[in-house]
Amino acid sequence: MTVQQVLEKFRNGTLLEKDDACILLEQEVGSREYYEILWAANCYSRQTFQGKGMVFAQIGLDAQPCSVNCKFCSLSADAMGKSCALIRSAEEVLSQAKDLAKETISDLFLMTTAEFSQELFLEYGKKVRNVIPEEMRLVANVGDFGLQYAERLKKAGFTGVYHICRLREGVDTGAKLETRMHTLDAVRKAGLELYYCVEPIGPEHTNEELADEMLRIREYPVGVMAVMKRVAVPGTALADRGEISAARLAQICATAVLVSRPPRAMGIHEPDELCLMAGANQIYAECGSNPRDTNRDTEKGRGFSVQDAWKMLKKTEW
Ligand code: SF4
Secondary structure, eight states: OOHHHHHHHHHTTOOOOHHHHHHHHTSOTTSHHHHHHHHHHHHHHHHHTTTOOEEEEEEEOEEOOBTTOOTTOTTBHHHHTTOOOEEOOHHHHHHHHHHHHTSSOSEEEEEOOTTSOHHHHHHHHHHHHHHSOTTSEEEEEOSOOOHHHHHHHHHHTOOEEEOOOOTTTTTTSSSOHHHHHHHHHHHHHHTOEEEOOEEEEOTTOOHHHHHHHHHHGGGSOEEEEEEEEOOOOTTSTTGGGOOOOHHHHHHHHHHHHHHHOOSSEEEEESOOHHHHTTTOOEEEEEEEOOTTOSSSSGGGTTOOOHHHHHHHHHHTTO
């Protein structure tokens, strides 16, 4: 099959399969075919999302040596070493949530390490729900859980959950693939919106591995899909493997759009102009802890502000 035949299949409304995704992913960066893939994804998203960009915001609640010990994460037990644990107070989180709610964001994410108490998280969630507008989506980005907890998240006011099977789960992370899938099933069963992402992408990942993650969402109703490159955070075990280029990320982003056809938005982590021209229309503003940052207040480090995010969306004519 040629790239043109795969794109024709996409335009006819036929779902792309693993082989199709691999054909798109194996094209040389900068080739004519490469740009055709980016163009097709850009057309899909501009039309489907009607030219509208979206900004989500995330607050990282804690920085504790996390026992899941993902080899790319600044909050893993190995990377944190003897650094002191930090749990932000409810007052601090509420104040950040109130400030973010005044801005033009649609979805607010609360993120924790896997060490954070589930009960405490529900308390924080309920409090945040009370200070943000009713129409604002509230999303949990936390460790694994079962159906009972998923239902409690919903009752506490969460509308969705960001949860994924990471690339090389169980090899580069201390989590089991089955446990991650069990959580995805709980999210679906509880009727919470699932946010998915192919991540964290490094230079060593094969096209087949990337395609498998893009196809995983076929089993689940996912409104917002995303891709994220791995950031080579100093002090993490995988930092030496380096990072993929922005050009390659744009190709992966475009392929993910064509394979998954996200109905509500396509996200890119971290904000990236090339990807916004290759099918992405949604980026994050971040504050608090961040697994991709060594600064405990990522808003003073890598994290974008809401204004930064809108500026970039505008630059790329979203
Ligand atoms: S990515 Fe999440 S689960 Fe993995 S070590 Fe970091 S905080 Fe823990």
